[in-house]
Amino acid sequence: xxxxxxxxxxxxxxxxxxxxxxxxxxxxxxxxxxxxxxxxxxxxxxxxxxxxxxxxxxxxxxxxxxxxxxxxxxxxxxxxxxxxxxxxxxxxxxxxxxxxxxxxxxxxxxxxxxxxxxxxxxxxxxxxxxxxxxxxxxxxxxxxxxxxxxxxxxxxxxxxxxxxxxxxxxxxxxxxxxxxxxxxxxxxxxxxxxxxxxxxxxxxxxxxxxxxxxxxxxxxxxxxxxxxxxxxxxxxxxxxxxxxxxxxxxxxxxxxxxxxxxxxxxxxxxxxxxxxxxxxxxxxxxxxxxxxxxxxxxxxxxxxxxxxxxxxxxxxxxxxxxxxxxxxxxxxxxxxxxxxxxxxxxxxxxxxxxxxxxxxxxxxxxxxxxxxxxxxxxxxxxxxxxxxxxxxxxxxxxxxxxxxxxxxxxxxxxxxxxxxxxxxxxxxxxxxxxxxxxxxxxxxxxxxxxxxxxxxxxxxxxxxxxxxxxxxxxxxxxxxxxxxxxxxxxxxxxxxxxxxxxxxxxxxxxxxxxxxxxxxxxxxxxxxxxxxxxxxx
Amino acid sequence: xxxxxxxxxxxxxxxxxxxxxxxxxxxxxxxxxxxxxxxxxxxxxxxxxxxxxxxxxxxxxxxxxxxxxxxxxxxxxxxxxxxxxxxxxxxxxxxxxxxxxxxxxxxxxxxxxxxxxxxxxxxxxxxxxxxxxxxxxxxxxxxxxxxxxxxxxxxxxx
Numbered sequence: 117x118x119x120x121x122x123x124x125x126x127x128x129x130x131x132x133x134x135x136x137x138x139x140x141x142x143x144x145x146x147x148x149x150x151x152x153x154x155x156x157x158x159x160x161x162x163x164x165x166x167x168x169x170x171x172x173x174x175x176x177x178x179x180x181x182x183x184x185x186x187x188x189x190x191x192x193x194x195x196x197x198x199x200x201x202x203x204x205x206x207x208x209x210x211x212x213x214x215x216x217x218x219x220x221x222x223x224x225x226x227x228x229x230x231x232x233x234x235x236x237x238x239x240x241x242x243x244x245x246x247x248x249x250x251x252x253x254x255x256x257x258x259x260x261x262x263x264x265x266x267x268x269x270x271x272x273x274x275x276x277x278x279x280x281x282x283x284x285x286x287x288x289x290x291x292x293x294x295x296x297x298x299x300x301x302x303x304x305x306x307x308x309x310x311x312x313x314x315x316x317x318x319x320x321x322x323x324x325x326x327x328x329x330x331x332x333x334x335x336x337x338x339x340x341x342x343x344x345x346x347x348x349x350x351x352x353x354x355x356x357x358x359x360x361x362x363x364x365x366x367x368x369x370x371x372x373x374x375x376x377x378x379x380x381x382x383x384x385x386x387x388x389x390x391x392x393x394x395x396x397x398x399x400x401x402x403x404x405x406x407x408x409x410x411x412x413x414x415x416x417x418x419x420x421x422x423x424x425x426x427x428x429x430x431x432x433x434x435x436x437x438x439x440x441x442x443x444x445x446x447x448x449x450x451x452x453x454x455x456x457x458x459x460x461x462x463x464x465x466x467x468x469x470x471x472x473x474x475x476x477x478x479x480x481x482x483x484x485x486x487x488x489x490x491x492x493x494x495x496x497x498x499x500x501x502x503x504x505x506x507x508x509x510x511x512x513x514x515x516x517x518x519x520x521x522x523x524x525x526x527x528x529x530x531x532x533x534x535x536x537x538x539x540x541x542x543x544x545x546x547x548x549x550x551x552x553x554x555x556x557x558x559x560x561x562x563x564x565x566x567x568x569x570x571x572x573x574x575x576x577x578x579x580x581x582x583x584x585x586x587x588x589x590x591x592x593x594x595x596x597x598x599x600x601x602x603x604x605x606x607x608x609x610x611x612x613x614x615x616x617x618x619x620x621x622x623x624x625x626x627x628x629x630x631x632x633x634x635x636x637x638x639x640x641x642x643x644x645x646x647x648x649x650x651x652x653x
Numbered sequence: 654x655x656x657x658x659x660x661x662x663x664x665x666x667x668x669x670x671x672x673x674x675x676x677x678x679x680x681x682x683x684x685x686x687x688x689x690x691x692x693x694x695x696x697x698x699x700x701x702x703x704x705x706x707x708x709x710x711x712x713x714x715x716x717x718x719x720x721x722x723x724x725x726x727x728x729x730x731x732x733x734x735x736x737x738x739x740x741x742x743x744x745x746x747x748x749x750x751x752x753x754x755x756x757x758x759x760x761x762x763x764x765x766x767x768x769x770x771x772x773x774x775x776x777x778x779x780x781x782x783x784x785x786x787x788x789x790x791x792x793x794x795x796x797x798x799x800x801x802x803x804x805x806x807x808x809x810x811x
Contacts, residue, residue, distance in 0.1 A: 139790070173793075173797045174797065174798060174800040176800045176801070177800055182804060182807075188782070188785070188786065188789070188807070188810070188811060189789075189804075189807055191786045191789070192786055192789030192790055192792075192793055192807055193793060195790070196789075196790045196793035196794055197793045197797065197800070197803070
């Protein structure tokens with residue numbers, strides 16, 4: 117076989133498989149992260165190259181190297197006295213008998229025998245593991261150095277909360293856009309995207325190139341753009357579907373409590389907010405912002421809130437009150453509008469426009485999600501009570517950026533996102549978390565994430581926290597640390613049978629848009645066919 | 654060389670006097686050329702004898718060449734021939750004989766013998782360099798623990 121790389125010379129389940137390369141194969145062609153198959157006696161193994169090294173048969177070669185000016189000596193010694201070895205971490209195995217072939221690849225529980233042949237994984241091998249593009253699987257990119265299409269089962273993907281990590285500028289946003297399109301086309305889930313930098317809705321920026329199209333431009337009938345900042349949207353010539361306003365009475369002390377560190381409030385001030393809510397009722401925020409200090413004094417005394425605490429709280433709330441989208445009385449119920457759209461299967465992108473400060477993002481994302489989640493919970497419980505599958509709400513995926521602000525250990529217990537991440541899909545709501553500092557995210561939340569996709573990370577703590585609890589962690593670490601700074605990512609977890617380093621598919625050229633749209637059309641055509649069938653049943 | 658079905662590689666050669674213990678005397682002090690010595694003393698050709706030793710390196714079994722010792726020794730008075738290039742090429746298709754050469758004990762160092770034999774065989778091949786590289790690789794495998802020896806043989810291959 118032309119693709120043979122070498123033979124297994126030693127192996128252990130824990131430490132992986134050592135392969136001695138055949139002499140014509142150059143170590144320089146072996147890159148970390150590539151896929152190989154090992155033909156064992158009774159089963160095949162799939163694994164990933166996680167290390168490459170050089171070996172010599174005699175230690176003296178190292179101390180007195182031969183005269184390499186002579187190509188003859190070099191030719192003779194290459195592959196005999198000196199040789200390349202690769203280290204493979206086996207990931208999956210498939211048995212030789214018919215039954216296990218039907219069963220598909222299973223996690224690896226044993227190792228190949230001595231001198232089993234090792235080959236580069238072929239396209240059909242990859243297809244066997246990751247599946248072909250179909251109505252559930254979406255082509256997200258190519259495995260490194262391979263032409264094969266890497267497909268992700270999105271129906272499976274949206275069943276859990278997921279994370280996309282990577283340093284700033286490594287292509288997280290592009291990757292997210294691709295995944296959102298995938299979810300939009302291949303899964304039943306709808307997306308609610310809190311779009312901090314207005315990247316997803318209409319158009320996104322592209323480093324060193326013209327702006328790229330957003331979701332709305334590609335799938336106008338399935339995406340609605342909501343905005344907090346109508347002016348900015350108009351300036352960017354974005355046609356928005358709804359302008360979000362938040363009334364004073366929609367803000368609760370819980371929202372304030374997660375903003376504690378961003379608003380620089382003391383614990384006591386947050387406590388005071390709860391007390392004021394209790395004594396002043398739903399309109400507490402309006403009263404705090406509008407009443408003069410004298411008018412509210414009696415209430416403060418009653419709740420035994422200290423003057424300085426109150427002033428600290430008032431200062432913090434003033435910051436919120438000054439946000440343009442926070443109005444005394446909201447003209448329309450935003451949550452209801454969002455839910456209407458979501459129920460119709462239309463994905464909602466909420467643009468923040470000029471409100472890029474983290475306090476606005478935290479406030480809005482948390483507040484809206486909490487109420488949407490409450491509605492989902494209610495609908496789900498109703499459906500369970502009525503034992504009616506059709507009453508269950510559509511699965512919802514909420515996309516949040518800067519996730520470590522919501523999910524750090526300090527506030528993850530308080531924000532709704534902590535709850536969603538932990539309770540997972542019980543109520544058909546899951547998260548897509550985008551973040552550049554995964555080490556800032558609560559370990560418990562991180563451990564509950566189904567699939568993680570990570571671009572290059574170089575901070576040791578970030579890498580550790582992303583890979584926490586993954587088998588073969590140290591091997592994946594070498595792969596992760598060697599990803600290119602752009603457009604390469606490592607995916608592992610629930611939705612993929614084994615970790616794989618890949619290059620996300622192209623996004624931004626006219627052809628790529630066409631491919632994205634056509635991938636959806638075929639599934640719509642199938643959907644129509646299915647609908648017609650169901651109609652006549 | 655070949656005798657019957659047995660292939661050998663010449664490992665030593667000497668010319669001595671017919672009578673054991675009697676050493677040839679230096680001649681030709683007044684002659685102009687070496688040939689003239691034999692012309693003036695024609696008896697020399699009868700008094701001196703050349704002998705060579707060959708290391709048995711393999712044998713032919715039907716059409717198959719095996720690189721290990723034959724079941725029977727060469728017969729007395731069997732005729733000995735020099736192998737033609739075609740035979741050499743056939744014999745050196747694989748390198749099993751190298752192991753015999755490495756372990757042989759002769760008056761000449763085995764390393765010299767291997768070097769000379771391979772150099773000569775390479776002339777019978779169209780791509781003599783590829784042949785030498787392949788032979789070198791085989792040697793590298795056989796002499797995996799003896800890097801210095803390998804290095805000295807490789808130095809003699811060109």
